[in-house]
Amino acid sequence: MNPAEIMQGLTSKNRMLTQKNEEYLGLAEERAQNERAYKVVYAQKLLDLKSHGTPITIAKDLASGDVNVSKAKFNYEVAMAVEKACLENIKDLRSQIDTYRSLLSWLKAELQSQ
Numbered sequence: 001m002n003p004a005e006i007m008q009g010l011t012s013k014n015r016m017l018t019q020k021n022e023e024y025l026g027l028a029e030e031r032a033q034n035e036r037a038y039k040v041v042y043a044q045k046l047l048d049l050k051s052h053g054t055p056i057t058i059a060k061d062l063a064s065g066d067v068n069v070s071k072a073k074f075n076y077e078v079a080m081a082v083e084k085a086c087l088e089n090i091k092d093l094r095s096q097i098d099t100y101r102s103l104l105s106w107l108k109a110e111l112q113s114q
Contacts, residue, residue, distance in 0.1 A: 003107060010100040017093040024086045031079040038072040045069050 001009075045066050049059035063069055 001103060003104070006100055006104050006107065010097060010104070013093055013097045013100060017090065017097065020086060020090050020093060024083070024090060027079070027083040027086050031076070031083045034076040034079040038076040041072045042069050
């Protein structure tokens with residue numbers, strides 16, 4: 001690789017990293033909204049079951065099995081997984097940027113030694 005290719009790759013990865021960081025902010029907000037929705041639906045179902053005389057130990061299991069609660073939990077868990085995948089992608093991009101920096105440093109040292 002020549003210096004221009006390395007700089008082009010570094011610039012490209014930095015741009016991608018910026019985009020992923022912006023994407024991550026949206027994903028974190030979406031995850032938080034899904035978490036809130038899940039907790040609200042779960043709490044409402046628990047309250048409903050408890051108000052009808054269901055013992056709390058059984059009510060927790062029944063609430064977890066409710067269709068609306070399970071859908072909300074599924075959405076929350078999917079949002080968490082997508083957010084985590086984005087974070088892993090950010091880590092990968094940082095690693096690739098470090099690799100380009102190392103290549104650039106190595107190339108600079110090679111050119112200076114000639």
